[in-house]
Amino acid sequence: MEESEFISILTDMLGFAPCNIVYYKHAFMHSSCAGSDLKAEYNNERLEFLGDSVLSTIVSEKLYKMYPDKQEGFLSMLRSKIVQRPTLNALAVKLELERLVIIKSDVVACHSNVYGNAFEALIGAIYLDKGFHACSSFMNDVVFAHYLNIEKLQELELNYKSRLLEWCQKFNLKLEFELVGEEMVNKNDHMFKYKVLVNDVTAGLGNGFSKKEAQQYASHEALNFVRRKPEVFCRKG
């Protein structure tokens, strides 16, 4: 692709003219095309590393301000839904990133996250080229405005309670939910607080306006915990 065409597609996509094109070229260069050269600058993994955090910050701020009355459990679960690979892959397809990504054709099939990863690398490239606020504007004015509906994602049912149950069954662990708080937070709303116990160890807490919601948040926290520290819960196999 001619450089002028690359810049033109990019400018249309981003809503601003990029300055330092090299960052974007790296962002769209998959490691399969770095030849046999393993040097850091020839693929997009470093930019993906950077973009991943920048993206998380912008999403976190967006959710923090969008849901002033929601607890951390809700925000954390919704952020997971936004930054998870299936969401980012779908977003990359909508943005038509495949027009820009350089990858060996036989690699695509076995690297299904190529485009989602390239999206993160693109955020990293914008960050280095134009700074944090340009990333934030791109995400808000382009991505959230046209391609990614947060409210729709919110409805997406990621059943953390089922996943936790499955995880515990796999490793023969006892799973219990315990209601540890319940009260009126205002005239109409009831707040429930649940504790999740895995093999009698507290693995997560969650607050919600229904028992189901509170258990979901508690399960989400517990899943993160048991995956990070399985040794706390598991007997030697």
Place this chain on the structure above:
Amino acid sequence: MEESEFISILTDMLGFAPCNIVYYKHAFMHSSCAGSDLKAEYNNERLEFLGDSVLSTIVSEKLYKMYPDKQEGFLSMLRSKIVQRPTLNALAVKLELERLVIIKSDVVACHSNVYGNAFEALIGAIYLDKGFHACSSFMNDVVFAHYLNIEKLQELELNYKSRLLEWCQKFNLKLEFELVGEEMVNKNDHMFKYKVLVNDVTAGLGNGFSKKEAQQYASHEALNFVRRKPEVFCRKG
């Protein structure tokens, strides 16, 4: 504590005068002191959610620029060492955050991450009060300049290979390391690429200038992977 004293301590700590004090008050309010009120605004967990991502972005940029020749595996491992709870807890102690955190005294003992969490919430508060660049300046001019030595942390031996081995033994999984690439990247440096197989499934890849280094990065990636997706590797217990 008098408000003037609170502001004075904070100003000394941050190197600038805070504007909207309410954010900082929330940042230092542990949930144990939100009384029986479970409403979102009365504890620091929402700010911690936000600060966690902001911190990760600042650390990622710092490492990206500090180590231009390092691969993603190295950057990712070093970032983990910086944002992990033991590091942040120790940092919070050096910053004397305990002078500002409001917590029930009987809670401290069983919530050992209180101060590390409060540090993240503080970053969230600075972000809302003064924006991204103020957070970045605080981290660079105060934290990295005086309290957190990245090069020393780099030497900290977090043995991911041992942890992975332990994890696999716990669940009776086969673990293999396979050398999949080896070449000269310049006149003096040899680059090794290792693949980690857990029960014959590829779980991680790592590049390094020694076999040991490459295996460490590959193990770090594999640990993240097996913890996120144990179902790929594990037989029903």
